[in-house]
Amino acid sequence: MIESFHSSANGKFMKRIIIGITGATGILYGIRILELLKKNPAVETHLILSKPAVQTLAYETDMNLQAIKGLADQVHSNEDIAASVSSGSFQTEAMIIAPCSMRTLSAIAHGHSDKLIARAADVILKERRRLILMVRETPLHYGHLQNMLLVTQMGAIVAPPVPAFYHRPQSIDDIVDHTVGRILDLIHIEHNLVARWKDPLASSQ
Numbered sequence: 202m203i204e205s206f207h208s209s210a211n212g213k214f215m216k217r218i219i220i221g222i223t224g225a226t227g228i229l230y231g232i233r234i235l236e237l238l239k240k241n242p243a244v245e246t247h248l249i250l251s252k253p254a255v256q257t258l259a260y261e262t263d264m265n266l267q268a269i270k271g272l273a274d275q276v277h278s279n280e281d282i283a284a285s286v287s288s289g290s291f292q293t294e295a296m297i298i299a300p301c302s303m304r305t306l307s308a309i310a311h312g313h314s315d316k317l318i319a320r321a322a323d324v325i326l327k328e329r330r331r332l333i334l335m336v337r338e339t340p341l342h343y344g345h346l347q348n349m350l351l352v353t354q355m356g357a358i359v360a361p362p363v364p365a366f367y368h369r370p371q372s373i374d375d376i377v378d379h380t381v382g383r384i385l386d387l388i389h390i391e392h393n394l395v396a397r398w399k400d401p402l403a404s405s406q
């Protein structure tokens with residue numbers, strides 16, 4: 202169970218979640234996670250976008266950068282290696298990189314913390330907090346697979362955005378929501394995006 206911490210900013214118990222968005226295809230996943238967490242008053246989000254993520258944004262959505270930044274409570278530059286989230290003393294609970302490029306995966310696997318996304322991920326791992334990497338590439342060569350093994354050995358969760366079809370998705374949003382729901386499960390955030398398989402206690406969609 203992930204414990205919440207007491208945020209002195211508003212006097213409430215909050216979950217502080219870092220969202221990294223990198224230049225792999227699938228920026229919709231990061232955006233959808235931010236949209237859902239924004240509705241949750243018990244969550245404070247810290248967003249970091251890589252430069253290539255800003256490029257893929259233009260290819261893959263009609264949203265502008267400011268609109269995405271507006272979904273987060275705090276936004277940090279990927280160049281700001283002195284940002285709050287670069288220190289383990291700054292209390293956070295989890296980090297999701299959605300999507301995670303092979304470049305950022307490699308940086309994390311080999312401890313290259315020269316950009317804030319990789320540094321924040323390194324901190325999450327050293328503090329034994331939860332790091333979820335929505336790695337995206339296909340097909341995969343030996344180096345990609347080796348890096349996934351390395352980060353898994355360090356404690357990260359490799360969670361590629363691989364769609365499921367048993368829930369009969371009718372749209373891209375259905376596919377994205379199902380995957381995002383399974384990611385939110387990993388950080389114990391309640392949602393009703395996923396019909397729970399054969400669970401009589403769960404409400405159906």
Ligand SMILES: Cc1cc2nc3c(=O)[nH]c(=O)nc-3n(C[C@H](O)[C@H](O)[C@H](O)COP(=O)(O)O)c2cc1C
Nearest residue numbers: 223224225226251253254260302303304305337338
């Ligand atoms: C449209 C587009 C799609 C891309 N898709 C992927 C991808 O799925 N996986 C990946 O590893 N890199 C992909 N790339 C390449 C990355 O953006 C590139 O390696 C970049 O250096 C990653 O840097 P970052 O990790 O700092 O975001 C894509 C690039 C573009 C322009």
